[in-house]
Amino acid sequence: MIVDGTAILILIGSFLFLVALRFPIAYAVALASVLTLLYQGLPLTTVAQQMVNGISSFSLMAVPFFITMGYIMGKGGISEKLIALANACVGWMRGGMAMVNIVASYFFGGISGSAAADTASLGSIMIPMMVDQGYDDDFSTAVTITSSVEGLLVPPSHNMVIYATSAGGLSVGALFLAGYIPAAILAVTLMIGAYIFSVRRKYPKGDKFNLLNLLKQIAISFWALAAVLIVVVGVVGGIFTPTESAAIAVVYSLIVSVFIYKGLDWKGVWKVLDQAIDTLSIVLILIATSSIFGFLLTRLNVPTLAANAILGLTESPILLALLLNIILLVLGMIMDMAPIILIATPILLPIATSIGLSPIQFGIMIILNCGIGLLTPPVGSVLFIGSAVGKVSIERVVKATLPFYLLMIFTLILVTFIPAISLFLPSLFN
Amino acid sequence: MRAFFHFADRIKPFYDIIDKTILVICKVMLILVIAITTMAVTGRYVSFVPDPAWSEEIVLTFMAYIAVLSAALAIRRRSHIRMTAFDRVLPKKLIWALDLIADVAVMILGFIMIFVGWQYAQRLGSRGTYVSIPSLSRFWMYFPVPLAGVAMVIFEIEALYNSARKLFFSEEEAK
Numbered sequence: 001m002i003v004d005g006t007a008i009l010i011l012i013g014s015f016l017f018l019v020a021l022r023f024p025i026a027y028a029v030a031l032a033s034v035l036t037l038l039y040q041g042l043p044l045t046t047v048a049q050q051m052v053n054g055i056s057s058f059s060l061m062a063v064p065f066f067i068t069m070g071y072i073m074g075k076g077g078i079s080e081k082l083i084a085l086a087n088a089c090v091g092w093m094r095g096g097m098a099m100v101n102i103v104a105s106y107f108f109g110g111i112s113g114s115a116a117a118d119t120a121s122l123g124s125i126m127i128p129m130m131v132d133q134g135y136d137d138d139f140s141t142a143v144t145i146t147s148s149v150e151g152l153l154v155p156p157s158h159n160m161v162i163y164a165t166s167a168g169g170l171s172v173g174a175l176f177l178a179g180y181i182p183a184a185i186l187a188v189t190l191m192i193g194a195y196i197f198s199v200r201r202k203y204p205k206g207d208k209f210n211l212l213n214l215l216k217q218i219a220i221s222f223w224a225l226a227a228v229l230i231v232v233v234g235v236v237g238g239i240f241t242p243t244e245s246a247a248i249a250v251v252y253s254l255i256v257s258v259f260i261y262k263g264l265d266w267k268g269v270w271k272v273l274d275q276a277i278d279t280l281s282i283v284l285i286l287i288a289t290s291s292i293f294g295f296l297l298t299r300l301n302v303p304t305l306a307a308n309a310i311l312g313l314t315e316s317p318i319l320l321a322l323l324l325n326i327i328l329l330v331l332g333m334i335m336d337m338a339p340i341i342l343i344a345t346p347i348l349l350p351i352a353t354s355i356g357l358s359p360i361q362f363g364i365m366i367i368l369n370c371g372i373g374l375l376t377p378p379v380g381s382v383l384f385i386g387s388a389v390g391k392v393s394i395e396r397v398v399k400a401t402l403p404f405y406l407l408m409i410f411t412l413i414l415v416t417f418i419p420a421i422s423l424f425l426p427s428l429f430n
Numbered sequence: 431m432r433a434f435f436h437f438a439d440r441i442k443p444f445y446d447i448i449d450k451t452i453l454v455i456c457k458v459m460l461i462l463v464i465a466i467t468t469m470a471v472t473g474r475y476v477s478f479v480p481d482p483a484w485s486e487e488i489v490l491t492f493m494a495y496i497a498v499l500s501a502a503l504a505i506r507r508r509s510h511i512r513m514t515a516f517d518r519v520l521p522k523k524l525i526w527a528l529d530l531i532a533d534v535a536v537m538i539l540g541f542i543m544i545f546v547g548w549q550y551a552q553r554l555g556s557r558g559t560y561v562s563i564p565s566l567s568r569f570w571m572y573f574p575v576p577l578a579g580v581a582m583v584i585f586e587i588e589a590l591y592n593s594a595r596k597l598f599f600s601e602e603e604a605k
Contacts, residue, residue: 022517022525023532024510026501031539044542048550048575055497056490056571064493065464240471247467273457277500280460282511284493285501285578336511 004040008300011036015293025339026282030289036296047292054291055284058243059172060165063283065246066113066158068276069227072253073111075272077263078224079121082107085221087206088214090191095198096206097130098139102147102190106183107221109151110228111253113158115374115382118148123389135203138400141390143194145382145397146404149371152337153183153364156231156249159337161242162287163363166294166345170359172242173235174426178360181421182368186411193407223256236429283338290342297346307350317355321416324348328366332373336381340370361422364415372408375401431598438591445588449506452581456500459492484562487571494574502581505536505589526596533589540582547575 014035018028030047037046086104093099101122108118123144130140152159155176164170197203227249234245257264264272297303314320327348331340345366352362374382377398387394415421466485473481504510512532517525551572560566 018532018535019513021531022512022514022528023535024505024512026510027532027536027539031535034539034542044546045550045553047543048547048572051575051578052494052572055494058486058490061463061467061489061493064460064496065467068460068464244467244471247464248471250464251468270457273460274453276460277453277456277496277503278507278509280456280496281500281504281507282509284497285504286511288494288497334513339511 003305004300007036007040007296008302008305010039011293011296011300012302019335025335026286026289029286029293029339029343033289033292033296036300046295050292050295051288054294055288057165059161059169059241060287061243062156062161062172062246063158063287064276064280065243065250066156066161067279067283068273069156069246069250069253070111070113070117070158071272071276071279072250072257072264072269073224073227074117074121075264075268076253076257077261078111078221078257079104079108079125081217081221081224081261082111083122083125085214085217088210088217091206092209093195094205095135095194095203097126097133097135098143098194098198098203099191100206101126101130101140101143102150102187102194105144105147105150106154106187107225109148109154109183110156111224113151113154113156115145115148115151115371116385118151119145119382119385120389122148123386127390133204136201136400137390138392138396139197139201141386141392141397142400142404143190144390145375145386146401146408147187147190148382148386149368149374149408150183150187152367152371153179153186154228155179156228156242156246157367158283159341159367159370160363162283162338163341163345163366166290166342167349167359167363170363171426173238173429174360175363176232176235176242177425177429178364178422179367180425182364182411182415185414185421186368186408189407189411190404193403197403223260227253227256286338286342290339293343294346303347303350306347307354310351311354318417320351320355321357324352324362325365325369325412325416328369329372332370333376333380335373337367337370337374340373341366357416358419358423360426361415361419364422365412368408368412368415372405372412375405375408435595435598445506445585448584449503452499452503456496456503459496463489463492463496482562484560487560487562491571491574494571495577498574498578499581501578502585505582505585508589526593530590530593533586533593537583537586537590540579540586543579543582544576545579547572547577547579551576 011032015028015032018031019025034047037044083100083104086100086107090099090103104122105118108122127140127144131137157179160175161172164172164175230252231245231249234240235242240248331344349359349362353359374380377383383394383397387397466489469479470481470485473479551569554568554572558568560568
């Protein structure tokens with residue numbers, strides 16, 4: 001294997017340098033690639049070729065569809081219905097509203113797939129409700145932002161589609177199934193933490209459990225939750241590809257939001273598309289430019305070199321797995337989710353598989369790590385949104401979130417060292 | 431100099447029109463992409479709904495156009511993901527200078543994309559056509575790259591203009 005150290009240094013060094021200079025990451029990736037192509041004497045037309053190849057993937061088409069579906073459902077008035085459903089399930093417990101917040105995030109995550117959307121949408125309803133009932137505002141915000149990470153793991157998640165493609169074409173259906181149990185464990189862990197706080201701080205219980213009310217709320221929320229069923233059953237059952245199921249789900253969510261829940265009119269739908277385009281403007285170009293970067297990483301054998309270097313540090317798979325988590329957590333603290341998945345997957349996945357981690361399990365680890373990163377300063381977009389929605393200073397939110405960070409790390413460790421948590425459902429459905 | 435900026439500000443409505451037009455084009459393309467894909471899937475199960483062979487290639491081409499055009503809008507709105515972790519501790523003038531450098535570099539990248547993208551699109555366009563639509567040149571599949579370059583340059587000119595403007599106007603006046 002011929003190693004061109006200078007080219008690797010130019011590629012990775014210039015990328016990091018440009019990112020440090022506050023260049024937009026999508027263009028820092030492209031510029032670093034252009035510099036490397038120039039150094040290696042390769043034609044610059046590679047930029048055009050790789051950009052179009054990167055974006056011309058039918059599986060990646062699911063990304064804009066899921067994003068659009070999330071916005072339509074989010075604005076279509078389903079938040080209140082999902083909160084009512086969660087309230088009927090767990091509102092009777094001590095600290096009922098905190099539990100409702102956590103469970104509603106599980107349901108909502110299945111629809112939006114975005115922690116930021118979850119925090120903005122559920123948080124704006126849940127935090128004032130919790131504060132009115134006597135919960136501390138910083139605690140309410142901490143519960144809202146930490147539970148929003150469930151949404152990244154509960155399918156359908158556009159980040160899972162990006163990972164599946166970055167990992168070289170994994171089964172999106174298997175990844176979707178893999179997310180359910182880790183998200184449920186995260187929810188239960190957070191609920192235990194919230195319960196302990198609620199008992200200590202004497203937060204109130206909600207209304208008594210009422211089976212009839214639960215059935216009624218299930219019936220009301222059925223139309224919204226059916227969108228998730230269309231995607232997951234369609235993909236896992238082999239009826240649709242992820243992209244096809246996502247397109248069908250967009251049309252379905254439109255029908256539910258406009259005609260059944262009546263939370264949106266056609267003018268509202270047109271406006272919602274503005275928001276969808278806003279998000280797509282960031283994600284799609286990143287996918288396009290990252291493919292040039294990925295092409296050069298592979299050409300320069302960087303994944304193999306990185307794997308050898310890290311595997312040379314220790315032979316212990318446990319330490320290596322922990323090291324992978326630390327790398328991802330640090331990246332998550334300073335970068336956003338999509339660039340990490342697109343840039344780190346080709347480098348770290350070979351290391352993960354060499355220590356026996358399944359690519360599916362590693363995908364769940366990446367998403368959970370990035371999810372935790374979204375809540376941590378200095379670049380925690382969900383932390384900032386939570387702080388703004390809850391009207392609580394970032395310092396106070398971080399302080400209140402500290403115990404929840406530990407619970408999330410605990411879940412991460414479980415996901416890392418117990419493969420069955422991620423792989424049981426995919427293996428069950430083969 | 432302030433008088434020059436007051437005069438040059440007249441171009442802002444023109445940029446607003448470009449912005450709105452691009453946004454509408456992206457939204458229409460997104461609707462078409464969703465409609466075509468849904469139609470193709472439905473067509474597999476429902477006999478009277480067409481399932482055209484061209485659906486996948488056309489949808490992917492539209493996607494490429496949405497990606498590059500919307501990315502240009504993100505330049506204008508400053509919404510591209512960037513490292514802003516240390517913004518609170520960095521002096522404002524340094525952030526201004528760094529933004530300026532980034533804008534110049536992205537503009538250069540825009541020119542590179544125009545040049546190499548056009549070369550590549552033409553070369554490929556002369557060689558082949560879409561598999562499902564033999565009458566349509568593959569030029570249109572790669573045309574989004576030079577188009578992205580053009581859109582990037584247009585919006586970077588505005589970004590550089592706004593940066594220069596900040597030198598002569600206070601923050602309040604600049605708004």
